[in-house]
Amino acid sequence: MIITILAFVLTLGLLIVIHEYGHYGVAVACGVKVLRFSVGFGRVIWRRQASPDSTEFVLCALPLGGYVRMLDEREGAVPAAELNSAFNRKSLWQRTAIVAAGPAANLLLAIVLYAAAHWIGIDEPKALLGPPVAGSLADRAGLRAADWARAWSTDGVEWHELRSMSDLRWQLTQAVLHGDRMQLQLSDRDGRAPRRVALELDSLGSREVDAQLMQRIGIVNTYSDPVLGEVRVGGPGAQAGLRAGDRVLSIDGKPVVDASRIRELIRASGRGGIGQPMLWHVERGSQVLDLTVQPTVVLEGGEQVGRVELFPGQAPEMVNVRYGLIDGLTQAALRTWEMSSLTLKMLGKMVIGEASLKNLSGPLTIADYAGQSVRLGLAYYLGFLAVVSVSLGVLNLLPLPMLDGGHLMYYLFEGVTGRPVSDRWLDILQRGGVAIMLMMMSLALYNDVARLMGQH
Helix, strand or coil: CHHHHHHHHHHHHHHHHHHHHHHHHHHHHCCCCEEEEEEEEEEEEEEECCCCCCCEEEEEEEEEEEEEEECCHHHCCCCHHHHHHCHHHCCHHHHHHHHHHHHHHHHHHHHHHHHHHHHHCEEEECCEECCCCCCCHHHHHCCCCCCEEEEEECCCCCCEECCCHHHHHHHHHHHHHHCCCEEEEEECCCCCCCEEEEECHHHCCHHHCCCCHHHHHCCCCECCCCEEEEECCCCHHHHHCCCCCCEEEEECCEECCCHHHHHHHHHHCCCCCCCCCEEEEEEECCEEEEEEECCEEEEECCEEEEECCEEECCCCCEEEECCCHHHHHHHHHHHHHHHHHHHHHHHHHHHCCCCCHHHCCCHHHHHHHHHHHHHHCHHHHHHHHHHHHHHHHHHHCCCCCCCHHHHHHHHHHHHHHCCCCCHHHHHHHHHHHHHHHHHHHHHHHHHHHHHHCCCC
């Protein structure tokens, strides 16, 4: 919990500082006097000001945002000697640059963070596929357990290497959003017996892009050998004679080709509230044994499931995904662009009802993912920071009056008509923007709580 909280505070703090520094740096470059640079809202807990006439830097108690307050005649009287330094006296292009600099800083930061993660390298599961979900697109296409996905294409001509399971899931998501079919080049786990399959992803539609998308496609688990890991002493598995290292061949006559199948059959044995005896056919060295296991039944997520107190399967095979200096930077820019595009498309599809509102996340989800990524290592955390930085940059470009994008819309109106938006309309739009932002924040928080409670 402490790690999660610290990671959350560090994440927001860094991204807010970079965002606000974008505004601050360009404002100073344009000759605007900056009165205050604030990280957070509410009570001031730290303050620094070099002189009474310089910028006041403050840290506030609620670190859920920040702001840069500039000298502006609309917010109070400005001495005649300082009129040249007022924000509202600057040219249209200068005001536009100052406002756009915050989101731009977040997007540039994302490129740097992605590049750093690429240069460090991330250990990710190899794109070895577990058994496809029965009846799914992957199942109908002919994918099998232990298939190694080597490359992908949407036209069958231009092929792209798949470096990891994460890469495969990302490309599948992109294809669904764009309404494309996808072809995969496959081989067995040792690189032999190459073949191609076609996934009809265009049949899903962008509304299907949510937490259950991979389940619908049928590519859920990374392949794991059906070899037992730890068998808890005194548990049903140990009492039946199962041992770590046993290779499971079948359970109740059903072939086991992957560790996920073991988990499914164990859980299914508790349906109805009474554990059904299971006949395990296992290989131990040169021996083949038949063992009867009596599972216990537990309540999990409102469902009665079987338990035998063992860890089925081995850790997935990992590959180190790492790029050189130029490739890492190029891939970072490409991923930032793709993430920005994906974020905008998802927001647009949520507005018009083509994507589920369940995709909107808030601070609890960010905190949870921040804690998880920190535990996985620096490269994972940098990648997570990059994702949030992209989201923050894109969100602030939305044409809502409370956000930078709203101000940019005002300047667009001014550039086209030659006159600024009237004070009356500014007030109306500001009130509407506050209402929309409150609704979005409430929905995001609701989704966060629902995810934590297992309802999404």
